[in-house]
Amino acid sequence: MPARLKVGILNDMADLSALDDDVPVPGDITGWIEREVAAVQSAGRLNAEVEFIHAYALGLPTGTAEAVEQAYRQLAESGVSLIVGPAIGDNALVATPLAEQLRVPTINWAGAERARGRWMFHHQVGSHEDESIVMARHIARLGCTQLAVVHDLSPIGTRHLKFLELEAKALGMEIVAEAGISPLADDAEAVISTLLPSRPGAVVYLGLGLSAPAVARALGKAGWDGPRIMNTAGLRGYHGTFAEACDGWFYIDMHSDANLTLREVMERLRASPRQALSVARGHDIGRLIAEALARSSDFTREGVRLGLEQVKWLPAAEGHEGTLLGFGVHDRGALHGRYLVVRQWLSGETREVA
Template sequence: MTAPLRVGLLGDMSSGPPGPVDLEPWLRRAVEDLHAAGALQNPVEFVHAFGLGLPQGEAGNVERAFAELADAGALLVVGPAIGDNALIATPLAEQFGLPTINWAGSEYARNRYMFQLQVGSHQDEPLLLADYLARRGARELAVIYDASPIGEGYVQALGYAARTRGLEMAASAIDPLAENADDALAQVLDSATSACLYLGLGHCIAAVNTALDAAGWCGERITTSAGIRGYHPQFAAHLEGWVYVDLWSEGNRTLAALRQRFELDISASFAAAKGWDLGRLVAHALASAPEATREGVLRGLELTKWLPAAEGEEGTLLGFGAWDRGALHGRYLVPRRWVDGRSVAVAMD
């Protein structure tokens, strides 16, 4: 029997199964499609390792989980999901010579062996939000950001974008796990404020929203892809009315076909788009690999190009290249707003 190609799944958001996210079914669907088409010959085996990373856990947990997958003979790793942990794993991918696809938000979580599916972007999202605010005549911004690499990446990029768009901002840092944001908000919110932004991972979005309510703030509330937490009931009420950044569009024909094929409700669009795009990157890399080795899979990733993405606006493309480690190309970030518990598109004009 042909030896299986082993793919490692690194769960950095929990210390064990099942974890908050299970990507394996989506990866299996994409692999099965290429098996059925005859493009992929070898069987594929998925192995899991869990290490609760930052901000709730420790960096060492991610390091241990990554080493477990390397020792298990993985030819390719998928994960981590959180930007801080992707930064931890990036030198490990190089150390082990192990091709890895993180699905986090930092452009700095890339190197020869570390590839990225941008499920959000600490560098690009602030540009989108700055354009959105400038086109609506905003001038003074109150910004609360996580005191972490994620939050600091966001606020730095927003600062650059603001200066070129005539926006001014007052920013205050907050613990990524804070349960109270009153003091941080009081430092930046005043009568001239046009909009209030939260930049971070999203664990403390409830605290920020509660502080805005307590301050009687009736202006625009805006966040990053942290707003994707609105799909979870424990965060939904706190994100009502917020503008945020998502990765799916009603106009994306690849996503529409995917929902039809698997009979998915539109509310499953984000999870389906992300899972399907990750799955196709994995499946096509394995099918394109010239040999069943880590270096072969690295080459297979570089040969994976120009796939229509389920994420983003229609026309977004998926793939890598010899010096290209960011998978999504085009208008992959989509501004949306939570209205009555539903995610609705927001016009940029």
């Protein structure tokens, strides 16, 4: 009889009271994991049945840290050998000490580099540290030396700001104005009015993105049309009216049009260009998990943790061509190389910036 193991999926973006069996849950990546697991099973590399267990929580910033902790403990108590999630940086920071305490191998797919440990692995969907460096260097290439910064009043926003300050100083740039904003703000006119008198050459937004449209509207109302850039908050442009509200903004993305691995997967799935980000991210997370299970000597939590450490040098669909996936004995960051890509929203479409 083949072995059987459970994999937990922690969705920290779902409101339990609003779940509907007939509507896909936002942020669910189970299908991508199932696809890659099936591939290693078909190849005879994984002789085990995999059962997926789901837990839902409305985490930060609209929900609570307690909801995330409760969902994590629910999965741990169900006997899973691996947990996938959370996806929001603030919630990944909540889950990290739990992973270490309960000794459950976990892969978060968020931007929090601090959400790593012996048991917590990190698939970077952006980075609070790396993104600010890429943004500063892009602004420098545009010839701007004076920046105004709006940042969420949250661990995400303040962490981004710290690394932007360090890189700006290294590049000879100056932050001439800086202001915090609520992560849930829908009006930023007062904040923007405090920044523009400093006559910045560029405006930077740092945060989760819920307040970014308000910042964009306030800049437009003020008649300011200089260079504008945001972190991976700009990924929200793939849904709803965000791209329209933030038209013209540069932002940090996770996929490149020139990535050959992504092209191959897109062609195989007959995916549309609009699906490139979700395909790249889903493929890479799914492959990490499938390869870890295939390389595990047993399906205890310790065995799966060691299996994760043995995943190395896989070509990534995310990032620029040449980006690699893998972990190591003391390496908990999955993506290696130029995994961050500068793109721009123009007329509702995303365009890669050379």
